[in-house]
Structure formats: structure tokens, C-alpha cells
Amino acid sequence: MKRSADNSVRGQCEDILRGELSYNLEHKILASENTITNRLLMRSQELQRAYAELEDKLGNDSRALTTFLRTLLSSAAFWCPEKNAEARKDRKRLEDVNEEIASLASRLANLLDERSVLHNHTGFSCGEVYDLCSATEAATKDHHMFQSYPRTEFRQLFAQYDGKYWPSLSQVVRAVGQDAASTEIYATDPLTEAGTAGPRASQADFFRAWFASIEENSMRYSGFLPQGFRLSDESMATLADCALDNDPDKPTGAEYIKRLRQRAREAQKGLES
Structure with a gap:
């Protein structure tokens, strides 16, 4: 210089x-x-x-x-006025996304509950994802780190405790929706x-x-x-x-x-x- x-x-x-x-x-x-x-x-x-x-x-x-x-x-x-306008749009978009997540999660949780009833009370069934364990397995089939390390312990844990010890898929989804609906947006x-x-x-x-x-x-x-x-x-x-x-x-x-x-x-x- x-x-x-x-x-x-x-x-x-x-x-x-x-x-x-x-x-x-x-x-x-x-x-x-x-x-x-x-x-x-x-x-x-x-x-x-x-x-x-x-x-x-x-x-x-x-x-x-x-x-x-x-x-x-x-x-x-x-932090000029133009960038601040963009930041406010981002915050507003995050608010909108949370509202949409809350709405969709509620609908999805209700549908999952209905599907469980149909599986249990009719002569029909479908799909391989029916609980937290099967959902995790499906989501991590291409996840190298999961497959290499915690997969065995994860399976053993689910084998040790049957379904009554774990939240259902609809409960998990509903919790995500409730969190989105109640969360407060804050600056980090x-x-x-x-x-x-x-x-x-x-x-x-x-x-x-x-x-x-x-x-x-x-x-x-x-x-x-x-x-x-x-x-x-x-x-x-x-x-x-x-x-x-x-x-x-x-x-x-x-x-x-x-x-x-x-x-x-x-x-x-x-x-x-």
C-alpha cells in the first residue's frame, strides 16, 4: 500500500x-x-x-x-436504509413462514392420526414410515454420518423400548407446528x-x-x-x-x-x- x-x-x-x-x-x-x-x-x-x-x-x-x-x-x-428494508422483508417472511408451518403441521398431524386409525381398523395399510424410528431410518438412508456412527445405537434403543415410549409422528409434527405458532422472532x-x-x-x-x-x-x-x-x-x-x-x-x-x-x-x- x-x-x-x-x-x-x-x-x-x-x-x-x-x-x-x-x-x-x-x-x-x-x-x-x-x-x-x-x-x-x-x-x-x-x-x-x-x-x-x-x-x-x-x-x-x-x-x-x-x-x-x-x-x-x-x-x-x-445497515443502510435499503438493506434495512430488505431485513424487514426477511423478518416479515419469517413470520409468514412460521404461520404457514403452523397451519400445515396441524393439517398434516390430523391426517397422520387419521391414517393410523385406518391402518388399525380396516383391512388396508400403506407405506413403510409409520413411527419415529421408521421415519428416522427413511430420512437418514443417505446420511453418511448417521449411518456410520449412531445408527446401531439408535436401532438398539428403539428395540429396547417399544412404541409406547416414543411420540407418534403426528405428535412430533404437531409439536413443530405449535412451536412455529408460538415462537417469538428475535434478532440474533x-x-x-x-x-x-x-x-x-x-x-x-x-x-x-x-x-x-x-x-x-x-x-x-x-x-x-x-x-x-x-x-x-x-x-x-x-x-x-x-x-x-x-x-x-x-x-x-x-x-x-x-x-x-x-x-x-x-x-x-x-x-x-
Whole structure:
């Protein structure tokens, strides 16, 4: 990587960004982050005050500077309003899928019960899958790991305890449906939780995810950013405008960030009370 002749933190930040870009291009990864990096480099003049504040807060700590810039790149790449709209569609789709599973599982369980009655009370029968053991055997006939290891013990266990000790197929299916009907959809990581907390996709999602990413990368969680690290509202707004390619004539503004932070504090107090 060719280093900048500028020895300021601005030069150091831009060297870090160029290094990230060079690595990603070489390894053909993170195209979305590369787009954000190019935006920051192209709008460098707008970021002078933000970089100056980074110097005040982090000095020339390259690990902390790299960590901070990476939080910006990843948040802007994966938690921009467009991506947040997609995340909400994914959550809605998961809700719909669960509803469909619950409905189909109930119908299938009822049909399995009816088939058992017909098998037991008529002169007819069909199929080889009739209980948990036969279903497992059928499902794992091409499962190499199962066939190589637990199959023998599995068969011995079923031979040791007859059918009354095991749930029926309909009970298993019904349990799957009941779980789908009652399950609560939740985010599996703090960034997803923060980025989809609002009622609809907006720029606020990006900032919530970015704040969460900064916290996750603090020394409190074995990261490199000082605990309690915080840039001014103005610097955060400027960095976001450049990363998200917002119109320079319509800046986000420090007041917007101030309101977001105030709402976050109020929400936290509500959770703690």
C-alpha cells in the first residue's frame, strides 16, 4: 500500500481506508464496503473536521482508528436504509413462514392420526414410515454420518423400548407446528436488533446499528475503542453523509443525531425502570 505524504490523522485514516480497499479488491470481497470506502476518499474535504476530532479522541492509535473506520464501513454497507428494508422483508417472511408451518403441521398431524386409525381398523395399510424410528431410518438412508456412527445405537434403543415410549409422528409434527405458532422472532445479534428496532426502514436504523457496532468494538468487549468513546453529533452526521452518499446540500445535521441519542437514552431508562 502506498502511504500518504500527509502525516495527520486525516492522512492516516485515508491510508487505512486505502489499505482496506486494496485488501478487499485483492481478495475479491466486501464489494459493498469498497463502495463506501471510495465515497469517503472522494469526499475527503468534507471530513477534515471529523478526522481532526478523531485525532483528539484517539490520537494516532492505528488499531483504534482502523476499528472505528471499519464500524463505519460495515454499518453503512449492511445497515443502510435499503438493506434495512430488505431485513424487514426477511423478518416479515419469517413470520409468514412460521404461520404457514403452523397451519400445515396441524393439517398434516390430523391426517397422520387419521391414517393410523385406518391402518388399525380396516383391512388396508400403506407405506413403510409409520413411527419415529421408521421415519428416522427413511430420512437418514443417505446420511453418511448417521449411518456410520449412531445408527446401531439408535436401532438398539428403539428395540429396547417399544412404541409406547416414543411420540407418534403426528405428535412430533404437531409439536413443530405449535412451536412455529408460538415462537417469538428475535434478532440474533446486537447490530441486527439495533438496525431493525424502528417501525420502518430509515436512516435512523443505520445510526442505531453504527452506535451498537461502536459499543461492540469498545474495550468493554475486548475491542480497541476506548470505553465510552463518542464523537460529536456533528462529526457523526458528516461521516454518515459521506458514507451514505447523502446530498451535501441536504446534510443530516447534528440535531438529528442529538435527537436519536436522546431517544436511545430514554428507551434505555424505560428498560431499566
